[in-house]
Amino acid sequence: MSHFPATKNDLILRAAKGEKVERPPCWIMRQAGRYLPEYHEVKNNRDFFQTCRDAEIASEITIQPVRRYRGLIDAAIIFSDILVIPQAMGMKVEMLEGKGPHFPEPLRTPEDLQIVLDYKVDVLKELDWAFKAITMTRIKLDGEVPLFGFCGGPWTLLVYMTEGGGSRLFRFAKQWINMYPELSHELLQKITDVAVEFLSQQVVAGAQILQVFESWGGELSSVDFDEFSLPYLRQIAGKVPKRLQELGIKEQIPMIVFAKGSWYALDKLCKSDFDVVSLDWSWDPKEAVTINKDRVTLQGNLDPGVMYGSKEIITKKVKQMIEGFGGGKSRYIVNFGHGTHPFMDPDVIKFFLEECHRIGSL
Ligand code: CP3
Numbered sequence: 001m002s003h004f005p006a007t008k009n010d011l012i013l014r015a016a017k018g019e020k021v022e023r024p025p026c027w028i029m030r031q032a033g034r035y036l037p038e039y040h041e042v043k044n045n046r047d048f049f050q051t052c053r054d055a056e057i058a059s060e061i062t063i064q065p066v067r068r069y070r071g072l073i074d075a076a077i078i079f080s081d082i083l084v085i086p087q088a089m090g091m092k093v094e095m096l097e098g099k100g101p102h103f104p105e106p107l108r109t110p111e112d113l114q115i116v117l118d119y120k121v122d123v124l125k126e127l128d129w130a131f132k133a134i135t136m137t138r139i140k141l142d143g144e145v146p147l148f149g150f151c152g153g154p155w156t157l158l159v160y161m162t163e164g165g166g167s168r169l170f171r172f173a174k175q176w177i178n179m180y181p182e183l184s185h186e187l188l189q190k191i192t193d194v195a196v197e198f199l200s201q202q203v204v205a206g207a208q209i210l211q212v213f214e215s216w217g218g219e220l221s222s223v224d225f226d227e228f229s230l231p232y233l234r235q236i237a238g239k240v241p242k243r244l245q246e247l248g249i250k251e252q253i254p255m256i257v258f259a260k261g262s263w264y265a266l267d268k269l270c271k272s273d274f275d276v277v278s279l280d281w282s283w284d285p286k287e288a289v290t291i292n293k294d295r296v297t298l299q300g301n302l303d304p305g306v307m308y309g310s311k312e313i314i315t316k317k318v319k320q321m322i323e324g325f326g327g328g329k330s331r332y333i334v335n336f337g338h339g340t341h342p343f344m345d346p347d348v349i350k351f352f353l354e355e356c357h358r359i360g361s362l
Pocket of ligand 1: 029030031032033034043048077078079080081082083095097098099100101150166213215339
């Protein structure tokens with residue numbers, strides 16, 4: 001938008017829309033965070049959500065990887081979390097140090113659910129801190145690279161809200177969709193409505209590209225994905241542009257979907273109104289390109305675990321990946337197949353990015 005500094009590097013915005021670009025743009029899921037010593041320094045043992053809610057600190061952490069990898073990274077992603085939607089829906093969420101998210105009162109019964117369904121969510125008010133952080137970050141970025149807004153996929157958020165944290169068996173989430181499918185749909189719809197408004201208002205605040213993280217997609221069977229995930233992802237992709245028009249945003253804002261593990265849904269995701277489909281590392285890039293038929297831009301998909309490898313092997317795998325996706329000649333954005341790990345060496349990630357630039361420019 002015009003009241004922000006002009007974007008100097010809009011490579012990712014052009015690639016997402018399917019324009020021909022000089023080289024595939026690069027960014028990394030979870031690029032801001034625990035593997036960076038400067039993150040720990042700034043976070044300074046503060047509570048995770050307190051860090052997100054402080055615009056000054058959140059914007060600093062967002063910009064850290066852009067600064068460290070100056071010229072190598074083509075986007076910033078706002079420092080926040082997918083679990084801020086459940087918080088805005090009235091649920092308590094804590095981030096336990098070294099353990100991950102914890103909901104002290106997860107949704108286990110229809111009565112629990114009713115309280116959430118009845119809760120009137122005021123997105124602008126409840127997530128006002130997120131919009132402030134986005135606006136401040138966009139100004140501080142000074143147009144160096146575009147800024148991502150994001151949210152969790154409705155199914156993934158249902159998982160956290162019912163399990164109360166991470167899970168291995170998904171006992172409660174599976175119980176919900178198989179014991180109370182209608183109520184599960186009511187919850188998914190409510191999350192979707194909040195997600196549409198949240199994403200749209202992130203754009204008003206300054207986000208220039210959006211990603212939806214359906215991180216637990218692959219826990220659903222193909223049939224259940226079609227019922228409990230895909231329709232809501234579709235709604236998000238369809239409704240956000242309409243809401244943005246209502247809000248007076250004239251630009252077309254690229255939208256990315258990442259449904260981790262949902263390999264069976266690639267063809268459907270390629271025709272779901274998203275501009276970009278992000279792939280985990282289970283995909284052979286060539287097969288994904290064949291299925292896509294140039295309908296969307298593909299993003300991904302290096303196994304982040306490759307960062308524990310030797311330089312020779314990193315180079316080999318970057319080459320396989322970029323060539324597999326068709327190099328600079330196809331609709332493609334470089335990324336990992338999932339997020340960074342806390343144990344990764346920032347210098348190895350730098351080498352990875354340099355190789356992506358070198359090989360992507362060949
Ligand atoms: O660079 C970025 O991507 C920063 C913003 C960001 C965070 N979380 C910060 C964070 C984003 C985009 C997320 C998304 C997110 N959060 C997802 C989807 C992506 C994915 O990895 O699948 C999910 C499932 C979550 C939920 C979540 N948040 C978990 C499971 C955890 C704990 C374990 C983990 O992977 O870190 C978090 C905490 C969290 N979110 C941290 C950060 C930097 C670590 C907090 C800390 O210990 O300092």
